[in-house]
Amino acid sequence: MFRKVMRILTAGLLLFACMVPHTHVHVAGKEDRMKDRLSEYLASEEHLQGAAFAIHITEEHSGRTIFEKSADQRMRPASNMKLLTAAAALDELGEEHRFETIVATDGQVKNGQLNGNVYLIGKGDPSLTYEDVQQLASQLHELGIKKINGDIVADDTYFDRERYSEDTTWKDESAYYGAAISALTAAPDSDHDTGTVKVMVEASSPSGKPTVNAVPETDYVSIQNDAVIVSSNEEAELEVKRIHGTNDIVISGSIAAGDSEREWVAVWEPTEYVLHLFQDYVKASGIQVTGTAKTAKAPANRTELLRKQSAPLKELLLPFMKLSNNGHAEMFLKHIGSKEKAGNWEDGINLMENYLSDIQLPKEQMVIRDGSGLSHVNGITARQLTTLLTQIKQESWFPAFKTSLPIAGKAERMVGGTLRNRFVDTELAGKINAKTGTLTGVSSLSGYMETKSGEHVAFSILLNGLLDEEEGPRIEDQILKIVYEELKSMHTN
Known part of the structure; x- marks a missing residue:
């Protein structure tokens, strides 16, 4: 209650501040020139003809509007939805929160034999990798267990059994960005694309078929290689797809000689995937297993053998926001929706909406269907996004939030993220922390954008109905360049 009262007081102070004239950015006549330049550009940009766009730019410290265009029009935000998810997760869980994976038993260990079942219990860790699963199996052997007289059981009941958010299409199911969601799932590498295998295709010979390998090595998926190698001067296009409802991956098309490609493919039933890996690793570690592998809820009366904790949430936000990880968004949402029952989208969205209402973003004015922005039904306004960006500056976890945002023109992946190739070698390199979508x-x-004088603005640019969404970044960059140039002019003239 105290936190809510403080948020309301803070919002009131911000509103009061917006009513008081500021001279940090505003210079009579010159701000009008910026608005004129932006309006002229938006009217002349051919790729915006027939499209819808919404823009809101404010002074970060006061919330005063510098420029707006259709700022209250609900738009599809794409991955800008992750801004809301990150804020709600930080507020609910705390930046130091760690996710857990547990190995337990309902039996006892005697003379190197475990008489009972072994349970691998997932608690929604979005950063668990196949190597972590392998390490848990090795640690089980290090406990002195040489034989399990029972079953290996995977427990994913911390979340419900809904694998896909409401508007996920079947075409997205095999793509890494549309991976199925489970409380027990694993990634093939440190990018943490959970619930996927990494398929690597290499054309080392001048002709014939390319070489195919998967990480992790597992027979949980089967790979059919129908691809061919073509000469380097021929047009090549490779396709890697999983057949719906199966774990059969088909590679087709062509790849140029000397080239290599990687594709992260989402598996069908991620819990079974981790169970399969764990069973294989347990046996590979030298432990004999008499029973079978299955999924079930672990009994309340159990003994914990091992516990794997993730890095704190503030560190997990880096791959989540920098690389725009959809799976993490949905897992965070289900996790915060796990208070009274198994984590689920409905309760997670309700909790997110309650948080947003606390910071003066009424849920009645939004449409929220997931945590990642994958749904085309989501509806958020540009003003709502800039309000979020200015309001959360008061939160203790704000530094972790801002650090997680991609930084324009910074080449390192976990710094520049999805903005690493934008604004390179310009004055704006390093001056924009923002989420792409x-x-x-x-x-x-x-x-957020830092001006030449060191002031900061919060901005939101939402473009919908583009015939070619690849033109979007160029348009967004040009808008921000105009704003930066004009704000710079206001201070230097």
Whole structure:
């Protein structure tokens, strides 16, 4: 209650501040020139003809509007939805929160034999990798267990059994960005694309078929290689797809000689995937297993053998926001929706909406269907996003939030993220911390920009109905360049 009262008081102070004239950015006549330049550009940009766009730019410290265009029009935000998810997760869980994976038993260990079942219990860790699963199996052997007289059981009941958010299409199911969600799932590498295998295709010979390998090595998936190698001067296009409802991956098309490609493919039933890996690793560690592998809820009366904790949430936000990880978004949402029952989308969204209402973003004015922005039904306004960006500056966890945002023009992946190739070698390199977003026909960019004088603005640019969403980043960049140039002019003239 105290926290809610403080948020309301803070919002009131911000509103009061917005009513008081500020001279940090505003210079009579010159701000009008910026608005004129932006309006002229938006009217002349051919790729915006027939499209819808919403823009809101404010002074970060006061919330005063510098420029707006259709700022209250609900738009599809794409991955800008992750700004809301990150804020809600930080507020609910805390930046030091760690996710857990537990190995337990309902039996006892005697003379190197475990008489009972072994349970691998997932608690929604979005950063668990196949190597972590392998290490848990090795540690089980290090406990002195040489034989398990029972079953190996995977427990994913911390979340419900809904694998896909409401508007996920079947076409997204095999893509890494549309991976199924489970409380027990694993990634093939440190990018943490959970619930996937990494398929690597190499054309080392001048002709014939390319070489295919998967990480992790597992027979949980089968790979059919129908691809061919073509000469380097021929047009090549490779396709890697999983057949719906199966774990059969088909590689087709062509790859140029000397080239290599990688594709992260989402598996069907991620819990079974981790169970399969764990069973294989347990046996490979030298432990004999008499029973079978299955999924079930672990009994309340159990003994914990091992516990794997993730890095704190503030560190997990880096791959989540920098690389725009959809699976993490949905897992965070289910996790905060796990108070009274198994984590689920409905309760997670309700909790997120309650948090947003606390910071003066009424849920009645939004449409929220998931945590990642993958849904085309989501509806958020540009003003709501800049309000979020200015309001959360008061939160103790704000530094972790801002650090997680991609930084323009910074080449390192876990720094620049999805903005690492934008604004390179310009004055704006290093001066923009923002979240990108892309869907079919949609491009978005929302975050913070530092001006030449050291002031900061919060902005949100939402572009919908684009015939070519790949044009979106160019348009967003040009808008911000105009704003930066004009704000710079206000201070230097």
